[in-house]
Amino acid sequence: MDLLHLYEWIDIKTTLLFWCVFLFLSDYIRNKAPKNFPPGPWSLPIIGDLHHIDHKKVHLQLAKFAEKYGDVLSIRFFGLRIVVLSGYKRVKEVYVQQGENLVDRPMLPMIYDIFGDKGLGSSSGYKWKHQRRFALSTLRNFGLGKKSLEPSIHLECRFLKETISNKNGRPFNPQILLNNAVSNVICVLVFGNRFEYSDNDFQDLLKSINEAVYLEGSVSVQLYNMFPWLLRLVPGPHKKVIILWQKVIDFVREKVNAHRVDYDPSNPRDYIDCFLAEMEKLEDDTASGFDVENLCICTLDLFVAGTETTSTTLYWGLLYMIKYPEIQAKVQEEIDRVVGGSQQPSLSDRDNMPYTNAVIHEIQRIGNIVPLNLARATVEDTQIGKYSIPKGTIVTGYLTSVLFDESEWETPYSFNPGHFLDVEGKFRRRDAFLPFSLGKRVCPGEQLARMELFLFFSSLLQRFTFSSPAGVEPSLNFKLGATHCPQPYALCAVPR
Template sequence: MAVTPLFQLLQWVDVTSAVLFSCVFLLLVEYLWNKAPRNFPPGPPTLPFIGNIHRFSIGKFHIQLGECAEKYGNIFNIQIFGPRLVVLNGYKLVKKVYVDQGNDYADRPNVPMLRDTVGDKGVVASNGYAWKQQRRFALSTLRNFGLGKKSLESSIHLECRYLAEAISNEQGKPYDPRLLLNCAVSNVICVLVFGERFEYSDSEFQILLNTINQLVLLEGSVLGHLYNTFPRLMRIAPGPHQKIFTLWDRMVKFSHRKIAEHKVDCDPANPRDYIDCFLIEMEKWKDDKAAGFDIENLCFCTLDLFFAGTETTATTLTWGLLYMIKYPEIQAKVQAEIDQVVGSARQPSVTDRDNLPYTNAVIHEIQRMGNILPLNVVRAATKDTQIEEYSIPKGTMVAGNLTSVLFDKTEWETPDSFNPGHFLDSNGNFRKREAFMPFSAGKRVCLGEQLARMELFLFFSSLLQRFTFKPPEGVEPSLDYILGATHSPKPYKLCAVPR
């Protein structure tokens, strides 16, 4: 039977109507799903599905948030491929919310990428009762193994010597410092968690460190954000984001293997490290499953400590050496102070810190300018609450913009310049600054802060005691950066000249 033109027209109208109806329906659902609640903080207008992504460049995201604050105020909301995020700007507001209202913003949000890789396991991603128990246990265990004590300092001193030897082997030729710094810093946390350090040439160790670097870049990429908007689609869609799951699987298998090795010869009377302590603790909490003392949670707690204990401190030191070759006059002043107070016959000690105010000030300024976690780790409201005059429903994602704190024009004399004087008084003595918040604040403040401070001081002062760092001949040092899950310098090379 012949198809008449009228029948063809009706078919076309039906198909067109169905498509239009589907589009309108999806737009309506998206609008209702992501509509801003009543009395919510203001923010830029959004587009369906993509939110405000068209307004931001991923590489300049932390800077453009400051521009939003100028237009919408110190508390505003944005939508980047998913739920709305409330952004807090400036030291005073971030401190008020994170510290004074800390209990109201102590949760982690239910983010698809985090849920599909870590779930609610570990210390970083867990919430409520389990998080409190795991954080308490991690802090007490790290203290028992020397956090803030001489025993841990001697372990870091040993790693400083291994690092210096590895740098000496470069014979003053140009090299990328990131790899060796990663190895040295990671070994400190490896001793605490796994009970052993690794040779820098160990192939498995190198694979693990490279895995961490790749995860940092991939999870902070556009595809990582897209996954959080369309998790069902992105789970099956091909692309670089699929590598995230392969990388996490590699880390999990490594952790489980280390745990299995510990179970064979763990001595309850003589725990060697964090894994041993956790295995012993499991017996005490066997009737309280909600506390999270089980093998699967041990796996992710171990990875949290390993990951966090490597990435941020190593990245800070990488920025530190870059600033030293960028500002050789500052490097020379640090070396002169170390020579006068410590000399060359012994390694710098934590007890020297008070007598090295300029060195201490430079390290703090490296942390401020390095700005490793520009947006902090996102938190979520534990209940319906309020920030100033705005209503914040339970579960809302909230982030303190640490860039706006560390570069707050009302708190820092020259916020955009590398200036160790920010941390020195008129007499040249070290002074603390309230707006110095690289480790965050409040209930979710970095649990490794004390360890990181000790490592940064000992590694940095030891390196400048032994070497003078210079750019390769004819190369002007660049402060260009890569913004993934952390803010890190682009790969660069330097020369380490023995002193």
Template sequence: TLSVMNLLHLYEWIDIKGVFIFSCVFLLLSDYIRNKAPKNFPPGPWSLPFIGDLHHIENGRIHLQFSQFAEKYGKIFSLRILGSRIVVLDGYKLVKEVYLTHDDSLAGRPILPLFYDIVGDKGLVAATGYKWKQQRRFALSTLRNFGVGKKSLEPSISLECCILNEAVSNEQGRPFDPRSLLSNAVANVICVLVFGHRFEYSDNGFQSLLKNINEAVYLQGGFCAQLYNMFPRLMRQVPGPHQKIFTLWREVIDFVREKVNAHRVDYDPSNPRDYIDCFLREMENLKGDTAAGFDVEDLCFCTLDLFGAGTETTSTTLYWGLLYMVKYSEIQAKVQEEIDRVVGGSRQLSLSDKENMPYTNAVIHEIQRIGNIIPMNVARATVEDIKIGKYSIPKGTIVTGNLTSVLFDESEWETPHRFNPGHFLDAEGQFRRRDAFLPFSLGKRVCLGEQLARMELFIIFSSLLQRFTFSSPAGVEPSLDFKLGATHAPQPYELCAVPR
């Protein structure tokens, strides 16, 4: 009896072991078949089953790793993160060639589970195809009608500069972190365009809105957010920072929805006050065209996209800008000398002053270049099979032009890793454009807020340096350390602003 029992236990153990081995082999085989690289696909690092190239990625410095991968595998290389294949383009010439040659083919957006669970296919960033074309056309024409890129918007920016300068002055030369004040000013310019009015810096709802957006954008670049994109079914069920992202965005959307509902109460189609009013009018005009996406939910997410994109990137650029002025006081002094000579100490700066201020303009461009706010570009997806060089890229593949490799391309910039306004000055000291200056990307998916950002950066940055000299607190050495979330931002810092 004992031997029979032992035999049964042995068979049972062999059976369990066999099932386990079979399951492992089956899973490995199915992963290999499902994630096998397409024929003639760009090379990349050695991938592990299930996780792909995740073991190669260092959190917080992936934009720097891209350049290392390019050196090893070539300027067109690929990564596999779980089930998603990503093709990365390295260097200005390649990025420009591919984005312009395959502009229509690269107009799609990848479906990232975290982003999709927040917005679906609504808004300006996530939309694709016909809907995206209609929404982008409408947004561009509406913003243009409200003065973006024109002199008519200057009074709103100038008013915000005056209020910002007063807030900085109230710090009375004491050390302070300028991040929130810069965000207030930049956000209020877009608020005038989308909501029809600005907010006081003391407004609790406004401050909560900015805080929520800033925190959500940072968390979206974190490790838990990336895990969510890899294991969405699992991560939906477990607690963690990724759950806070949803809470933050829900609060932001509720704020926007409240503003939209308030607009609908006293909306006059013959006298639109802002973007929201114009969208409501377009909803009436295009009632029969449901594919264009002109409904209340899309309005909320389009408004959020304009607000988020128009605030975070520009305020982060200004945040880098003041840090670089503190770090390089001799450059700050040269900017101030030019401002004093062209504008003086009392007159409000105007956009028309830019053509007479080549050095200041060059400094702002260099801040954008070396600040590298969106280092890996906003990813695109192929809407059809394409060829890039000798490689075949199937429909649905994520493609990104590495903007870090463009803005720091050693074949395009004389001193790419050094802050050097001379990159944008000719031999006579006049401003010169550089082809490889692509902080807003290029092609049909180029940043929608480029014109607005250019206006804000020049007027706000120059106005601050007209009124104040910025320096580090006593005994503190300014640091250029960064933190990488959805944007590439400086680590929090303090400075002193002394009235001139």
């Protein structure tokens, strides 16, 4: 090697060494644990705790960390330090007693690049308070949480049962059908119309949502949140997440634009019409978020949240019924005795159907649809237990630790409807039943979800007996993305 090439090789080596040292030092300074911060596993520079975590089982691994580091711990995930609260008592204490300090959402790069600081799920502060209050009051006016919405759900139950009947007992995967049926309830509230199960474009949209939600839990998306400046430039599943969500945003935008053409402020048909009318009233209050872009994201949030978690719960529910046919038979016996077979179950029947109600609650508990909860961020410097949490820190009350808390549930890892029944067989509420979270950011669709779960589940079991295809053993294996969902499965629905 001549002298010139030697100098060039030394320059390259020196430059690489400089950048490695620079990256390590900047990462250390930026992510150094604050004084008196919660303990956690030993992190590596740049990648944090990525080497400790299997993204496909992170909700299970956090339980191991809690055993070692306590019910307030920290991990480096998504490139930032996250405080994880474990166990019912700790989560309740912080989310209720210090709820005002935990109403903000962290702005992760992937979320910001897709949705900005808009919508009901991602926004914080003044805008979020206005939008949440408006959404709740508007949807209540259209029947959310009231019996006036029940006929709409009954209608959808009837369409769903007719479609399943047409399968003639042949094996099929019920996921997209359940998605479509549940989605139609919220679609009537926000868009003013439902979508036929034969609408291939809408079913394709629902599949896009399912895929996007799953990919949000991928390593690629975690890396995107750690190194957005780099991952924006390279291909991978993170790019597909953005494309899929943009497809859903475009769908919502078409609906919004169609409403803008013919809406009547004095006679609103749905959430979009009401939002457009509010835009005219509050056009000078730009901070409250009443603009077209925010309307699109708020509508998307309602549409997706009103579809994904409830339909996934029902998807788990049918799987548990084919896994435990003796429990399915007991539910059907109660439905037959209380409702009969000539009329659909109604909400007024629920109090007389404690076993069915207990089974639905147990499906929600063990199904554990949002195991990591939706992360929150501290509004100001906060004290949690003996630890100091700086303003802007991501905090999550880890729902798996609540729904499987061994000090709260008799048999937390077994499917046991008895968790929700007293010694006399009457339904009993459980304080640690928190699938919708709690506090200031509790799921705004809780009442709707409870109505839908009871009416869809009881209507389906009234009409059909569900079983695995011949020779197939039902599996409770899961896949973890942003939600905890069963691996795809097929079932047979035989009319009763």
